[in-house]
Amino acid sequence: MYKKLFKKHLENFISILSKFGVVYAPVKKASKLYDFTELTDFKELQLKYTRTMIPPKKFFLKPKEPLYLLNKDKGFKEIVDDSKTVLLGVHSCDINAINLLDRVYLNQFPDLFYKTRRDNTIIIGVSCEPDENCFCTSTGSSHALRGFDLFMHEVDDRYIIRVGSLKGFQIISECKNILADTSLPDIKEFKRVEAERIKRISLNLNVNGIQDILDLSHDHSAWQENADICFGCGTCNLVCPTCRCYDVVDYLKLDLKNGLRARRWDSCMLRQHALVAGGLNFRPTRVERLYNRFNCKMSFSEDSLNCVGCGRCTVYCPADINFVEVLNQVRED
Amino acid sequence: MTWIIKNEKPKIGVFSLTGCAGDQLMILNLEDTLIELLAKFDIKSFQEASSYSENTKLDIAFIEGSVSTDHDLKILKNIRENSSLLVAIGDCAINGCVQAMRNNQTSIAERMLDVYGVKDNVYNALEPKGVGEYVKVDAEIPGCPIEKEEVFNAFISLLNGDMPLIPDYPVCVECKLNGYPCVIIEESKPCLGPIITAGCDARCPGLGLDCIGCRGAIRGETNAKAELETLRKRGYNDKYIINRLRFFAGNFEDIKNLGVREASKGERDE
Numbered sequence: 001m002y003k004k005l006f007k008k009h010l011e012n013f014i015s016i017l018s019k020f021g022v023v024y025a026p027v028k029k030a031s032k033l034y035d036f037t038e039l040t041d042f043k044e045l046q047l048k049y050t051r052t053m054i055p056p057k058k059f060f061l062k063p064k065e066p067l068y069l070l071n072k073d074k075g076f077k078e079i080v081d082d083s084k085t086v087l088l089g090v091h092s093c094d095i096n097a098i099n100l101l102d103r104v105y106l107n108q109f110p111d112l113f114y115k116t117r118r119d120n121t122i123i124i125g126v127s128c129e130p131d132e133n134c135f136c137t138s139t140g141s142s143h144a145l146r147g148f149d150l151f152m153h154e155v156d157d158r159y160i161i162r163v164g165s166l167k168g169f170q171i172i173s174e175c176k177n178i179l180a181d182t183s184l185p186d187i188k189e190f191k192r193v194e195a196e197r198i199k200r201i202s203l204n205l206n207v208n209g210i211q212d213i214l215d216l217s218h219d220h221s222a223w224q225e226n227a228d229i230c231f232g233c234g235t236c237n238l239v240c241p242t243c244r245c246y247d248v249v250d251y252l253k254l255d256l257k258n259g260l261r262a263r264r265w266d267s268c269m270l271r272q273h274a275l276v277a278g279g280l281n282f283r284p285t286r287v288e289r290l291y292n293r294f295n296c297k298m299s300f301s302e303d304s305l306n307c308v309g310c311g312r313c314t315v316y317c318p319a320d321i322n323f324v325e326v327l328n329q330v331r332e333d
Numbered sequence: 334m335t336w337i338i339k340n341e342k343p344k345i346g347v348f349s350l351t352g353c354a355g356d357q358l359m360i361l362n363l364e365d366t367l368i369e370l371l372a373k374f375d376i377k378s379f380q381e382a383s384s385y386s387e388n389t390k391l392d393i394a395f396i397e398g399s400v401s402t403d404h405d406l407k408i409l410k411n412i413r414e415n416s417s418l419l420v421a422i423g424d425c426a427i428n429g430c431v432q433a434m435r436n437n438q439t440s441i442a443e444r445m446l447d448v449y450g451v452k453d454n455v456y457n458a459l460e461p462k463g464v465g466e467y468v469k470v471d472a473e474i475p476g477c478p479i480e481k482e483e484v485f486n487a488f489i490s491l492l493n494g495d496m497p498l499i500p501d502y503p504v505c506v507e508c509k510l511n512g513y514p515c516v517i518i519e520e521s522k523p524c525l526g527p528i529i530t531a532g533c534d535a536r537c538p539g540l541g542l543d544c545i546g547c548r549g550a551i552r553g554e555t556n557a558k559a560e561l562e563t564l565r566k567r568g569y570n571d572k573y574i575i576n577r578l579r580f581f582a583g584n585f586e587d588i589k590n591l592g593v594r595e596a597s598k599g600e601r602d603e
Contacts, residue, residue, distance in 0.1 A: 030514035054512045063510040229559050231527035234502060238509035249498065252489045254369055264510060270502045271554050286556070318505065318517045318527050319559050320566070 001163040001172075002182045005152070009178035010159075011042045014088070016174050020122055020167075021084030024059070026052055032315070036087065047089050047154070050131050051310055055241035056087055056094050057101055060117045063238075063265050067113060070250065070259040078112060085121040091128040093136045093308040095144035095151075097241030098123070100308075102147070103301055104244050122167055125151035126159075127193075130200040133311030135324055138205040141308035142198060155189045205324045206331060207305060210298045213331055218291065222329040227287035229319045234267030236293065236313035236323075242306050245273065268293050294326065334496035336418060336471075343392035343492070346378035347422075348412055350398030350405040351432060351461065355478035356423035357381035357397055363481050370485065373492055391416040393491060396464055399425040399432050403457040406467060413468040420497070421463065421470045422484070424477040424549045424581060431477075432461035433583035462584060472497050475530045477547040477581060483532055500531040503551060504544050507535035516543050521567040523577060528555045550582040557587040 005013055017023050026049045027037040034052045036059070039045060054063070068076040090098075105114040125148040128134075136142040144151060149168035152159040160182055163169050172179065182190075237243040247266040252259040266273055269289050274282035283289045297307040314323045347357055361382060363370060378386040394416035400406050413419055424430035435444060441458050445451055464470060474487050474497060487497035500506075504526035508515060516522040516538050524543035526535070530551050537544050550557070557578060564574045578588045 029512075030519045032519055033514040035512055053514070054509065058512075063512075229556075229562060231503065231505070231556050231559050232554060233505035233527040235505050235509060235515075238506065251486060252493055254366060254373075254489070256489070256493055267502075267506065270506070271551075272501050286554075316515060316518055318515065318524075318563055320563070 001169070003161045003163070003172055003175075003179040004182050004186055005159045005161055005175075005179055007157050007159070010045075010047075012178050013175060014039065014042060014045070017086050017088065017122075017124070017171065019174070020171060021086040021120070023086045023088055025088040036089075039088070045089075047126050047152075048129050049089070050129050051091070051134075051312060051315070053239055053312065053316060055097060055239065055310070055312065056090050056123075057097065057241055057244075059085060059087060059121055060098070060101065060114050061105070061244065061246065061265070062113075064262065065113065065264075066260055066262045067248070068261040070261055072257045076261070080113065080116050082116050082120050085117070086124065087121060088124045089126045090123055090148065091310075092125065092144040093128070093134075093139075093141045093310040094241050095123065095125050095147045096136075096141035096304075097308045097310070099144075099147040100242045100301055100304055100306065101244055103304075122150075122171070123148045124168075125164075127152070127154040127197060130197065131311070132203060133314050134201045134309060135203040135205045135311065136309035137198060137201045138203075138207055139305050139307050139309035141305075142201060153190060153194070155186065155193050158186070160186055160190050203311075203324060205309065205327060206333065207298065210327065210331070211300075214295050214298055217330045220330050222326060223287050223291045225329075226321055226326055227285070227290045230269070230286055230290055230321060231319055232269050232271065232286045232289065233318065234269045235316050235318060236321075237267035237269055238265055239312040239316045240297075241308060241310055241312070242297070243267070247272075268296065294323075294330075297323075298327070335494050336491070336496060338392070338492075338494050339417070340375065340392055342373065342375040344375045344377055344389065345393045345395065346376070346391050346412070346416070347380065347382070347395045348378065348397070348408070349380055350396065350409065350426065350464070351401035352398030352423065352425040352430070354381055354397065356426075356476075359476075359478045359481050360395075360422075360484055363485055366485060370488055374488075389415070393418040393420060395420045395422050396426050397421075397423045399429045399461040400464055400467055401432055401458060401461040403459065406459065409464055409468060418471045418491070419464070419468065420472045420474065420487070420491075421465065422474045423479050424475060424547070425461075426464050427473050427475055428463040428465075428549055428582065429461040429584040430549070430581055434579050436460050436462075436583050437589060472499075474499060475532065475548045477549075480532055501551065501554070502531050503527050504529050504531050504533065504535050504538065504548075507531045507533070508538050511535055511539060513539045514541075516541065517563065517567070523564050523567070523569050523574065525560060525577065527563070528557065528560050546578065546581045548581075550578075550585045550588060552585070555582075555585060555587050557585070557591055561591060 023039045025039045026034045034049045105111040149165045151162040245266040246263045522543035525546040526544040529546045530548040
C-alpha cells in the first residue's frame with residue numbers, strides 16, 4: 001500500500017510520529033558527520049543525507065549497555081529498556097543491515113535486550129543520497145523489501161510512502177488529513193527518480209564468487225600491504241552496520257557482593273577479540289585480523305552478503321584504507 | 334587473570350619514584366569511596382596520604398614515577414623483593430613518559446648542561462625508563478594521570494582476586510562508542526588516537542581536541558609508521574610528528590625507531 005505526503009506537511013507528520021515514541025532522525029554534527037539524534041527542533045532534520053557515521057544498529061545493540069544487576073546471593077536481574085522509539089530516515093542499506101542483525105539476535109535464542117528494543121522501535125525508511133563510496137547495488141542492498149514500518153520515497157516535492165507493517169498502517173491511519181492517494185503522474189515520477197538514484201551509485205564491487213577468491217587468496221600480498229598501513233583501531237567495525245560482536249565485562253561494587261554486567265561493541269580488528277581463556281589468541285597479528293574481517297564481510301548469513309555496501313569503513317578509516325580497492329587488489333581484475 | 338590473596342586485608346604500599354605524584358593524587362581523588370575502599374586494605378606506606386610508613390612484606394605494591402636515578406632503582410629493587418604483586422601506575426612507571434622525551438637523542442651530560450648548567454651527573458641520573466625495564470611488573474594502570482574510575486575498578490578487581498582489566502585498544506574505539514566526530518577525518522588534526530591506549534572515554538576528541546597521547550602507545554600493537562604516514566598526508570612534517578609521538582612515548586620501540594631527531598644543545602621546540 002502506498003500513500004502520498006507533500007513535504008509541506010512533513011513537520012505535521014513528525015508531530016504525529018512523536019505519539020508513537022521519541023523520534024530520532026539524522027542531524028548534521030560536523031562536516032562529514034550525521035548522527036541519529038533525538039529530534040527536538042524540526043529545523044535540524046536532515047532527511048537528505050549521505051550516511052551517518054554510527055549506523056542505526058546503535059538503537060538495538062547499544063554501543064555500551066548495562067545487561068544485568070548482579071548479586072552474589074540473589075543472582076541476577078535483567079536491565080531492560082522498553083522505551084518507545086521512532087527511527088526516521090533510515091536508508092535501504094541500513095535497513096538491510098538491521099535485517100541481517102535480526103537473524104543473529106532474534107534467532108532461536110533471542111537476545112532479550114535487542115529484542116525488547118526492536119519490538120519497541122518503529123523504523124521509517126527514506127530514499128538515500130548516494131555518493132562515490134556507495135556500492136549497495138553490488139551487495140544487493142540498494143532496496144529494502146522488508147524490515148521497515150514505513151518507507152518514504154522522495155519524489156520532488158512529496159514523498160511516496162510505502163506501508164511495510166501493521167504498525168506502519170496504524171501510523172498512516174493517524175495521518176489521514178495530510179496524506180493522499182498516489183496518482184498516475186506520481187508513479188511515473190517515482191520511476192524516474194528511482195532510476196536516477198540507482199544511476200548515482202557508480203562504485204562497483206564484483207562480488208561474484210568472492211568467497212572462493214578470498215579462500216584461495218589467504219597468502220596474497222595485499223593483506224600484508226594493507227596491514228602495514230592499518231592501525232588496527234577498530235573504526236571499520238564500529239561504524240559498520242552489520243558488525244555484531246560485543247564484549248562483556250563485570251564491574252563489582254565496593255561490597256564485592258553487588259555488581260553490574262555490561263557489554264560494549266567489540267571489533268575483530270582489536271587485539272583481544274580472538275583471545276580466549278588460557279591466553280591463546282587465534283588471530284594475534286594485524287594481518288590475520290584484517291584477512292578475517294574482509295572474509296567475514298564477504299561471507300553469507302543465510303544467503304545474504306554480510307556487507308551492505310554503505311561505504312562507512314572506507315570513509316571513516318583514519319589510514320585511508322579503501323574496502324573496495326583492497327578486494328579489487330585481491331581479485332586482480 | 335587471577336592472583337591468590339593471602340591476607341583478607343591485603344597489605345599494600347603506594348610508592349613514588351620520579352614523577353609529579355599525580356597518580357597518587359588520583360587515588361586520593363576517589364573522595365566519595367576513598368575511606369571505604371582503603372579500609373579494605375592494610376596500608377603500610379602511602380607517601381601522599383600519610384607520613385606513616387612501615388618497611389615490611391607487601392601483598393601489592395603500587396608504584397608511580399619512572400626510574401630516573403640510581404636512587405630510584407635501589408628503592409624499586411627493594412620494593413620488588415618485598416612484594417607479591419607489583420603494579421605500575423601511570424605512564425612514568427610504565428614507560429618513562431615525558432621524562433623519556435630526549436632518550437636516545439641527547440646524552441645525560443648534555444641534558445645536565447641544558448637544565449642545570451653543569452656537565453657532571455650530580456644526581457646520578459639514568460635515562461628515564463619504566464619500572465618494567467628493571468623488574469617484573471604484574472599489572473599496569475596507564476594514564477597521565479591515571480583515571481580514577483580505572484583505579485577504583487583495579488583495586489576492586491585485585492580485592493576480588495582478579496587482575497585489573499585495562500583497555501588494550503585505541504582511543505578511536507571510545508570516539509566511535511560515543512559517536513564523536515573524528516578530528517582526523519573531519520579536520521585533519523594531528524590526533525594520535527589510533528595508536529594510544531583508551532580508557533579516558535576519548536575525553537579530548539570529545540571536546541574537538543586532537544589526542545596528544547597521554548595514556549601511552551599500545552604496547553606491541555602500535556603502528557607508529559601508519560601514524561606518521563596518516564599525519565604526513567595531512568600536511569604535517571616529520572619532525573613535528575615524531576616530536577609529538579615522543580612527547581609521552583619516547584621509550585616505545587616502534588616510536589623510537591621512527592627516526593632520531595637531530596637535537597642540538599639548547600634547541601627548544603615550538
